[in-house]
Amino acid sequence: MAEVAVSNVDGVLAEVRELARTLIAPGAAEIDRESHFPREQLSALARVGALGLTVPREQSGLGAGLAALASACEAVGGACASTGMVFLMHSVTAATIAGGGGPSAAALLEQMASGAALGTLAFSERGTGAHFYAPELRAERRDGSVTVSGRKAFVTSGGHADAMLVLLQSEREGLDCYVVRKDAPGVRFEGSWNGLGMRGNSSIAVELDDVVLDDGARIGQAGGGADLVFGVVAPTFLVGLAAVNIGIAQAALSAALEHAGSRRYPDGSALVEVPTVQHALANMDIDVRAARTLLQEAARLGDAGDAGALVALMEAKILCTDVAARVTQGALEVCGGQAYTPALPIERHLRDARAGAVMAPTNGVLRTWSAKAIAGLPIP
Ligand SMILES: Cc1cc2nc3c(=O)[nH]c(=O)nc-3n(C[C@H](O)[C@H](O)[C@H](O)COP(=O)(O)OP(=O)(O)OC[C@H]3O[C@@H](n4cnc5c(N)ncnc54)[C@H](O)[C@@H]3O)c2cc1C
CATH class of the missing domain: 1.10.540.10 (Acyl-CoA dehydrogenase/oxidase, N-terminal domain)
Structure with missing residues (x-):
C-alpha cells in the first residue's frame, strides 16, 4: 500500500x-x-x-x-x-x-x-500585519452561524480562489478557522496586485461585509484555530515558501551560469573565465546547496513529527528566502547591465525574491521565535 x-x-x-x-x-x-x-x-x-x-x-x-x-x-x-x-x-x-x-x-x-x-489563505490584515494570528475581523454569533465583517489584505489568488480560510476570535477562547466562498453574499475583492514581484499572484484585498458562515464552514474544533495555524499552516507554508525561494535562487544561478559561459569578449575569452566571477558563482552555488539541504532536513523532521522540526522549519524559511535575495543580487552582479533588463530573466528573479522575507511569518518575527524556541522560551 x-x-x-x-x-x-x-x-x-x-x-x-x-x-x-x-x-x-x-x-x-x-x-x-x-x-x-x-x-x-x-x-x-x-x-x-x-x-x-x-x-x-x-x-x-x-x-x-x-x-x-x-x-x-x-x-x-x-x-x-x-x-x-x-x-x-x-x-x-x-x-x-x-x-x-x-x-x-x-x-x-x-x-x-x-x-x-x-484554495488560499486570507489571514493578513492591515492592522495586525505580521501578527496574522491575532485577527481583528468582527464576528457576531447567533443560532449556529457567525456573521463576519472586516477587510483582509494580501490575499494571494484573490478574485480567483474559490475558497479562502479566515481566522476569527472564538466565542470563548482561542481562534476559529472558517472557509469563506468567493461567491458568498458580502464578499468583495478590491484592486489589483501591483507589487514589485510575484506579478501574477493577484495578492489583493477582500472586503467581508456581513458574510454569514454557518457552523458547517468551520475547519477544526471551535477554538482550535491556533493549533491549526502552528501545527499545519506554519510547517506547510514555511516549507513551501522556502522551496519556492530555492527554486528562484537556482533559476537565477542557472541563468547566470549560462550567460557567463556564453558571453564572449573581443579577445575570445568568456565572462566565466574571470576569477572574481568564478568566486561569485561558487558562493552562489554554496548558498543554494546549503539552504536546500537545511530545507530538506526540516521537511524530513516535519514529516517524521520530530520535536525539533519547528525550529528547523523556521530557520529553513529564513535561510532560503535570504539566500534567494542574495543569489539573485549575485546573479545581477555577475551578468552586469544586461541582467538589469528583461533581456535576461535575472531582474524578474531578483524582484520575485524580495517577497519571501516580508511574508508572514516574516523573517524578523521568525528570528525572534527561533531564538525563543532554542532558548526554551514560549512562542509566539
Ligand atoms: C506577494 C505576497 C503574497 C502574500 N500572500 C498572502 C496570502 O495569500 N495570505 C495572507 O494572509 N497574507 C499574504 N501576504 C501578506 C504577508 O504575509 C504580509 O506581508 C505580512 O503579513 C506582513 O504584513 P505588514 O506588511 O503589515 O507588516 P508589518 O506588521 O507592518 O511589519 C513590518 C515589518 O516589521 C517587522 N516586525 C513587525 N513586528 C515584529 C516583531 N514583533 N518582531 C520582529 N519583527 C517584526 C516585520 O518582520 C516586517 O518586516 C502576502 C504578501 C506578499 C508580499
Whole structure:
C-alpha cells in the first residue's frame, strides 16, 4: 500500500518537473510583464494531479508530506514564482482543511484535488500585519452561524480562489478557522496586485461585509484555530515558501551560469573565465546547496513529527528566502547591465525574491521565535 502511494507521488512530481520545464517556465516572462493570473498553468498542474498533492488519499489526493511539497514548490517556483506562490497557497489551504476536518471538508477537498476549486489563505490584515494570528475581523454569533465583517489584505489568488480560510476570535477562547466562498453574499475583492514581484499572484484585498458562515464552514474544533495555524499552516507554508525561494535562487544561478559561459569578449575569452566571477558563482552555488539541504532536513523532521522540526522549519524559511535575495543580487552582479533588463530573466528573479522575507511569518518575527524556541522560551 505504502509503495503504491510513494510511486504515485514520485510520478506526479516527475510530471510537475516536466510541466515546469515545458509550459510554466516559457510563460513566466509574460505572466510577469502582463500581471496575468496563471490560470492555464494551474489547469495543467490539475491535470497531472498536483493540486491534490496535500489532499488526503480518501479525497482523491496524494496525501503527500512536506518533502514532496518542497520538491513540487521548488520546481514550480523556479519556473515561475507567481505560479509557485498560487500553487503553494492552494497546497497549504488543502493541508489545513485536511488537518482540521469539519462537515464541509471532505467535499471541498475533493474539489481541490481535481482543480475544480482553488484554495488560499486570507489571514493578513492591515492592522495586525505580521501578527496574522491575532485577527481583528468582527464576528457576531447567533443560532449556529457567525456573521463576519472586516477587510483582509494580501490575499494571494484573490478574485480567483474559490475558497479562502479566515481566522476569527472564538466565542470563548482561542481562534476559529472558517472557509469563506468567493461567491458568498458580502464578499468583495478590491484592486489589483501591483507589487514589485510575484506579478501574477493577484495578492489583493477582500472586503467581508456581513458574510454569514454557518457552523458547517468551520475547519477544526471551535477554538482550535491556533493549533491549526502552528501545527499545519506554519510547517506547510514555511516549507513551501522556502522551496519556492530555492527554486528562484537556482533559476537565477542557472541563468547566470549560462550567460557567463556564453558571453564572449573581443579577445575570445568568456565572462566565466574571470576569477572574481568564478568566486561569485561558487558562493552562489554554496548558498543554494546549503539552504536546500537545511530545507530538506526540516521537511524530513516535519514529516517524521520530530520535536525539533519547528525550529528547523523556521530557520529553513529564513535561510532560503535570504539566500534567494542574495543569489539573485549575485546573479545581477555577475551578468552586469544586461541582467538589469528583461533581456535576461535575472531582474524578474531578483524582484520575485524580495517577497519571501516580508511574508508572514516574516523573517524578523521568525528570528525572534527561533531564538525563543532554542532558548526554551514560549512562542509566539
Ligand atoms: C506577494 C505576497 C503574497 C502574500 N500572500 C498572502 C496570502 O495569500 N495570505 C495572507 O494572509 N497574507 C499574504 N501576504 C501578506 C504577508 O504575509 C504580509 O506581508 C505580512 O503579513 C506582513 O504584513 P505588514 O506588511 O503589515 O507588516 P508589518 O506588521 O507592518 O511589519 C513590518 C515589518 O516589521 C517587522 N516586525 C513587525 N513586528 C515584529 C516583531 N514583533 N518582531 C520582529 N519583527 C517584526 C516585520 O518582520 C516586517 O518586516 C502576502 C504578501 C506578499 C508580499
